[in-house]
Amino acid sequence: MGEIVLEARHLKKIYNANSLNAYEALHDINIQVEKGEFIGVMGPSGSGKSTFINNISTIDTPTEGKVFINGKNVLAMSANDIGHFRYQNLGFIFQDFNLLDTHTIYENIALPLSLAGVDPAEIETRVKEMAQKMDMTDQLYKLPSECSGGQRQRTAIARALINNPSIIIADEPTGNLDSQNSEELLELFQKLNREDGVTVVMVTHDAFIASYTSRLIFIRDGNITSEIQKGDMDEDEYFQKIVAISSSRKRRSRIS
Amino acid sequence: MIGKDAIRSLKASKSKALFYCLTFYLTSTLMFLFFNMAESATQGKAEIFVTNNMVDLTKYILNGNMGNIMMVFVVVMCSIDIVFTNDFYVRTKAKELAIRLISGATYTQLLKYLLIQTFLMLVVAIPLGVLSGLALIPLINHILIQQGSDFIITIQSFAIVEYISITLFLVFWTTVLNASFAYKNGAVLMLSDNMKTGANKEKLMGFYSSSFTQILAKIFWIFVALLPIIFSNNGTGGIAVFVIAGCVGLDHVLKEILLPLFSTFTRKRKMHKPVVAYANGFLRQDILVSGITFYLLIADVVVLIAMMFTRNDTPLEKMLVWVSFIFIVILQSMAIMFRLETDLSSRKREFQILDQTGFEEKQIRKVMNREITLFYGFVLFITLFYLSAVYIALIRAGLFTVMNAVVITGVLVMALLGVYILTLSFYRNSFVKKAAL
Structure with a gap:
C-alpha cells in the first residue's frame, strides 16, 4: 500500500444541526486516498458528491469525523492555518471556474504564489511559464470576461497548479466546457497524475469523464455504495463497467 | 399580490431601502430650500437676476443669468443623484426580477413591482425632506439678517410642487428604463450578475x-x-x-x-x-x-x-x-x-x-x-x-x-x-x- 495523502474517518455532515430542519447529507464516510491516485466521485444529483468533496478538502467543515491531509488533521487547524495549508497543499478547480472577475488572468494565476509571499520576479517567471504551458500567453493581461470558457478553465487550472500542490480537488471541472476542451483537460489531469505524481480527486456525473480515473467511488444518499478500481482493465472495459454500474444504479433509483 | 410582494421585498432589503430614503431625504431638503430661495418672487429671483459688471464670458454666464444657471445646475446634479440611487436599488434587485421573469411576469407586472417599492420609499423620504427644509429656513433667514441682507426667504408653495414633479418624473423614468433593460435582456443576464455591474x-x-x-x-x-x-x-x-x-x-x-x-x-x-x-x-x-x-x-x-x-x-x-x-x-x-x-x-x-x-x-x-x-x-x-x-x-x-x-x-x-x-x-x-x- 502506498503513502496515504488524504484520509477521512467517520465523516458526517449535518446541515442545520440542532434544528427542526436538520438534514444529514453524509453518513459515516470512510476513505483513504493514496499518493498518485486519480479518484473519481460519481453519483446522482443530490447524492452528496459536492458535500463529500468540500468536506474532505477544507472547503467545508464536517459535523463529525476526522480528515487527514498529508498526515495533518485539518479539522484541528485554526482558520488561518487552514488558509496557509490550502495554498501550500491543495489546488481547486470548479465547474464555474471561480475566477476573480475584477482581476486579470495574470493576477488570477498568481494568487497562490502571492499568498505564499513568493518574490514578484519569480511570480512573473512562473506565471509566464504556466501560461505558455496552458497556451494562455496572449490572455495574461485580459479580464476573465474577455476570455472564452475554455481559456477561463485553463486559467483556473493554471491557478490550481502554479504552486505545485500535492492534491488537486476538482468539482465537475468539465461541466461548463465543450467536448474538445473537456478531453484536453482530462488528458492534462492524466499527464499530471502519471508524470508528476499529483493526486487528483474529481467529482463528475459523466461516465466517459469518469473513465479517465484510476479508482471510482459511487455515492448515493450520503453513503459510499460501491467502488471500482481500474487496475489492469483497458479504458473501454473500465468505461463499460462504469456505465453498467451507473445504469443499474439509475434503474435502482427509479424503482425505489 | 404584486403589491404585497413588493412590500415584502422592501422589508427584506432594509439597509438598501434606508440608503435610498436617505438620498431622497437629502435631495428633498436641498431642492425644497433651493426652489424656495429661487422662487421667492421678490427676495429670490429678482435679486439673483440683478445685472452685474461683466468681466469675461464665464462671468457673463455666471453673473448675468445666475438664477437660471444655478437652477439648471442644481436640478441636473440632483437628477443625476436620483438616477444613480434608483439604479443602485433596482440593480440590487436583479435576482428577484430574474425569478419573476422566469415565472412569466409581463413587463407591466415587473414595472408595477418596482414602482410600488420606489414610490413607497419616496412617500417616507419626501415629507421628511420638506419638513427639514422648513426647519432650516428660519435658521438661514437668521444668518441672512446677520449678514445684513435686505431679503429673506419666504415659503413658496410652488417650490414643493416643482420639486415633487421633478422627483416623480425622474424616479418614474429611471424605473421604467431599468424595468425595460431587465425585460429586454432577460433572466439569464440578471442571474449572471451583469445586471448589477452594468452590461457594458x-x-x-x-x-x-x-x-x-x-x-x-x-x-x-x-x-x-x-x-x-x-x-x-x-x-x-x-x-x-x-x-x-x-x-x-x-x-x-x-x-x-x-x-x-x-x-x-x-x-x-x-x-x-x-x-x-x-x-x-x-x-x-x-x-x-x-x-x-x-x-x-x-x-x-x-x-x-x-x-x-x-x-x-x-x-x-x-x-x-x-x-x-x-x-x-x-x-x-x-x-x-x-x-x-x-x-x-x-x-x-x-x-x-x-x-x-x-x-x-x-x-x-x-x-x-x-x-x-x-x-x-x-x-x-x-x-x-x-x-x-x-x-x-x-x-x-x-x-x-x-x-x-x-x-x-x-x-x-x-x-x-x-x-x-x-x-x-x-x-x-x-x-x-x-x-x-
Missing part, C-alpha cells in the same frame, strides 16, 4: 503600451487633463470650462496611463504582498466603474466655487451658492458611493474565492479597508488637485482667503469621510461573514 463593463488595459502613436495620444491627454492647472493664471473666468475639459482628459489619462501603470507596478513590485496586490486590483475596478461620478464631483465643486467667488454676491446669493455647494457635495459623494456599491454588491463571490484560495478572514478585511480607503483617498486627492487650480486662480485675483479654502476643503473631506464610513460598513457587513466559511 469597461475594458481593462492591464498593461502599459508604449507604441509611438499611443505615446503621442497620451501626451495629448495629459495636456488636456492639466489644462485647468496650466491656465489657472489666466484669470478665474475660464477655469470652469477648463476643469470640464480637464475631466475629459483625466478620464483618458486614468484609463490609458495611470491604471495600466498601476497594474504594472502592482505586478512587478507588490505581488508578494497579497493584501496589497488584490486590493489594488479591486481598486482599479472601482476607479473604472465610478469614474463618471467623481468627474461630476470635480466639475460641481469647481463650478460652484467659481460662482461663489467670481462676483460681488449679495448675502442671499452667497447663501444660495453655499447651500447648493454643501448639499451638492453631499449628494455627489453619495452618488459616488451608490455607483461603487452597485459594483461592490456583486463581489461576494470574489471574496469566497479569496477565502477558498487561502486568504485569512483578517486579510480579507484588510483588502476591503485598503481598497475603500485608497478609493476615497484617490477621489479626494484628484478633486483637491483640480480645486487647487481654482484656489490659485482666486488667490491671484484677490478673491479668496486661506479660510475659504479650509472651509471648502473641510466640507469636501467631511462628505467623503461620511460616505467612506458608510461604504466600508456596507462592504464588510455584506461579505465578510458570508465569505468566511
Whole structure:
C-alpha cells in the first residue's frame, strides 16, 4: 500500500444541526486516498458528491469525523492555518471556474504564489511559464470576461497548479466546457497524475469523464455504495463497467 | 399580490431601502430650500437676476443669468443623484426580477413591482425632506439678517410642487428604463450578475503600451487633463470650462496611463504582498466603474466655487451658492458611493474565492479597508488637485482667503469621510461573514 495523502474517518455532515430542519447529507464516510491516485466521485444529483468533496478538502467543515491531509488533521487547524495549508497543499478547480472577475488572468494565476509571499520576479517567471504551458500567453493581461470558457478553465487550472500542490480537488471541472476542451483537460489531469505524481480527486456525473480515473467511488444518499478500481482493465472495459454500474444504479433509483 | 410582494421585498432589503430614503431625504431638503430661495418672487429671483459688471464670458454666464444657471445646475446634479440611487436599488434587485421573469411576469407586472417599492420609499423620504427644509429656513433667514441682507426667504408653495414633479418624473423614468433593460435582456443576464455591474463593463488595459502613436495620444491627454492647472493664471473666468475639459482628459489619462501603470507596478513590485496586490486590483475596478461620478464631483465643486467667488454676491446669493455647494457635495459623494456599491454588491463571490484560495478572514478585511480607503483617498486627492487650480486662480485675483479654502476643503473631506464610513460598513457587513466559511 502506498503513502496515504488524504484520509477521512467517520465523516458526517449535518446541515442545520440542532434544528427542526436538520438534514444529514453524509453518513459515516470512510476513505483513504493514496499518493498518485486519480479518484473519481460519481453519483446522482443530490447524492452528496459536492458535500463529500468540500468536506474532505477544507472547503467545508464536517459535523463529525476526522480528515487527514498529508498526515495533518485539518479539522484541528485554526482558520488561518487552514488558509496557509490550502495554498501550500491543495489546488481547486470548479465547474464555474471561480475566477476573480475584477482581476486579470495574470493576477488570477498568481494568487497562490502571492499568498505564499513568493518574490514578484519569480511570480512573473512562473506565471509566464504556466501560461505558455496552458497556451494562455496572449490572455495574461485580459479580464476573465474577455476570455472564452475554455481559456477561463485553463486559467483556473493554471491557478490550481502554479504552486505545485500535492492534491488537486476538482468539482465537475468539465461541466461548463465543450467536448474538445473537456478531453484536453482530462488528458492534462492524466499527464499530471502519471508524470508528476499529483493526486487528483474529481467529482463528475459523466461516465466517459469518469473513465479517465484510476479508482471510482459511487455515492448515493450520503453513503459510499460501491467502488471500482481500474487496475489492469483497458479504458473501454473500465468505461463499460462504469456505465453498467451507473445504469443499474439509475434503474435502482427509479424503482425505489 | 404584486403589491404585497413588493412590500415584502422592501422589508427584506432594509439597509438598501434606508440608503435610498436617505438620498431622497437629502435631495428633498436641498431642492425644497433651493426652489424656495429661487422662487421667492421678490427676495429670490429678482435679486439673483440683478445685472452685474461683466468681466469675461464665464462671468457673463455666471453673473448675468445666475438664477437660471444655478437652477439648471442644481436640478441636473440632483437628477443625476436620483438616477444613480434608483439604479443602485433596482440593480440590487436583479435576482428577484430574474425569478419573476422566469415565472412569466409581463413587463407591466415587473414595472408595477418596482414602482410600488420606489414610490413607497419616496412617500417616507419626501415629507421628511420638506419638513427639514422648513426647519432650516428660519435658521438661514437668521444668518441672512446677520449678514445684513435686505431679503429673506419666504415659503413658496410652488417650490414643493416643482420639486415633487421633478422627483416623480425622474424616479418614474429611471424605473421604467431599468424595468425595460431587465425585460429586454432577460433572466439569464440578471442571474449572471451583469445586471448589477452594468452590461457594458469597461475594458481593462492591464498593461502599459508604449507604441509611438499611443505615446503621442497620451501626451495629448495629459495636456488636456492639466489644462485647468496650466491656465489657472489666466484669470478665474475660464477655469470652469477648463476643469470640464480637464475631466475629459483625466478620464483618458486614468484609463490609458495611470491604471495600466498601476497594474504594472502592482505586478512587478507588490505581488508578494497579497493584501496589497488584490486590493489594488479591486481598486482599479472601482476607479473604472465610478469614474463618471467623481468627474461630476470635480466639475460641481469647481463650478460652484467659481460662482461663489467670481462676483460681488449679495448675502442671499452667497447663501444660495453655499447651500447648493454643501448639499451638492453631499449628494455627489453619495452618488459616488451608490455607483461603487452597485459594483461592490456583486463581489461576494470574489471574496469566497479569496477565502477558498487561502486568504485569512483578517486579510480579507484588510483588502476591503485598503481598497475603500485608497478609493476615497484617490477621489479626494484628484478633486483637491483640480480645486487647487481654482484656489490659485482666486488667490491671484484677490478673491479668496486661506479660510475659504479650509472651509471648502473641510466640507469636501467631511462628505467623503461620511460616505467612506458608510461604504466600508456596507462592504464588510455584506461579505465578510458570508465569505468566511
